[in-house]
Amino acid sequence: MSEEPTSETGTSKVLELERKFSINENSERKLQEVGASCLREKSFEDSYYDSVDYQLTLSDYWLRKREGNWELKSPPEKRKPESDVAQYIETTNAGEIVQYLSAILKTDPTHAGDNADQIAKFVEKTGLQPFAVFRTNRKTYTMEGGFQIDLDETDFGYKVGEIELIVHQNEDVAAALEKIDTLAEKLEFSKPTRILGKMDVYLMQHNPSHYNKLLEAHVLFNKHSKAV
Numbered sequence: 001m002s003e004e005p006t007s008e009t010g011t012s013k014v015l016e017l018e019r020k021f022s023i024n025e026n027s028e029r030k031l032q033e034v035g036a037s038c039l040r041e042k043s044f045e046d047s048y049y050d051s052v053d054y055q056l057t058l059s060d061y062w063l064r065k066r067e068g069n070w071e072l073k074s075p076p077e078k079r080k081p082e083s084d085v086a087q088y089i090e091t092t093n094a095g096e097i098v099q100y101l102s103a104i105l106k107t108d109p110t111h112a113g114d115n116a117d118q119i120a121k122f123v124e125k126t127g128l129q130p131f132a133v134f135r136t137n138r139k140t141y142t143m144e145g146g147f148q149i150d151l152d153e154t155d156f157g158y159k160v161g162e163i164e165l166i167v168h169q170n171e172d173v174a175a176a177l178e179k180i181d182t183l184a185e186k187l188e189f190s191k192p193t194r195i196l197g198k199m200d201v202y203l204m205q206h207n208p209s210h211y212n213k214l215l216e217a218h219v220l221f222n223k224h225s226k227a228v
């Protein structure tokens, strides 16, 4: 299976570009000033899964169940390395998710299929376990240019924002990264150091040993390290 993002019918893969920023009391006002409008506010629970020896996350694969729906974020074949923007392929198709997981876990995708039940069976067969479970309250803004801006607050007390653009073809990545940076500057979201994600803070609080392994593997980066 190709790891390239594609918009072909029948596949669920998209390339998601996200830049995190700190939220403060001015964030919503700034968003409204640049023409963003609030689309919705919702709450959802995420359960992230991995093997006991963290084979998925140490390879930068993030399998989660969000309100009953399975999703996988995986690294694209090539990333623009100089960017502060997180670049992941997001897959929601069960058969594709099982293919990816089988390759990483080096198991036979015997349960490959196209519904959530097939993933549940695969997860059971391979012994994947939830390693992080938390709830997020999210306020979503949208604005011209296809941007989605999320303001998140978790049930473990962390607040973070992200500017997101979805692209369907690799040729569009460079332009999309520039668009995100331009919007971040307009919103004065420029930042001297890396912003911690929800997972960084969750693991620091709940499983520092797993967090340190991810830092050592350069999958996550601590706040003061230079973005690569």
Ligand SMILES: Cc1ncc(C[n+]2csc(CCOP(=O)(O)OP(=O)(O)OP(=O)(O)O)c2C)c(N)n1
Residues within 6 Å of the ligand: 018, 020, 062, 073, 085, 086, 088, 136, 162, 197, 198, 199, 200, 219, 220, 221
């Ligand atoms: C900036 C950055 N973020 C995440 C990672 C790795 N990572 C850790 S957890 C993780 C999975 C998802 O994390 P995140 O995008 O922060 O969650 P969320 O905002 O709830 O997802 P959405 O609703 O946007 O789909 C990843 C990719 C990374 N290496 N760098």
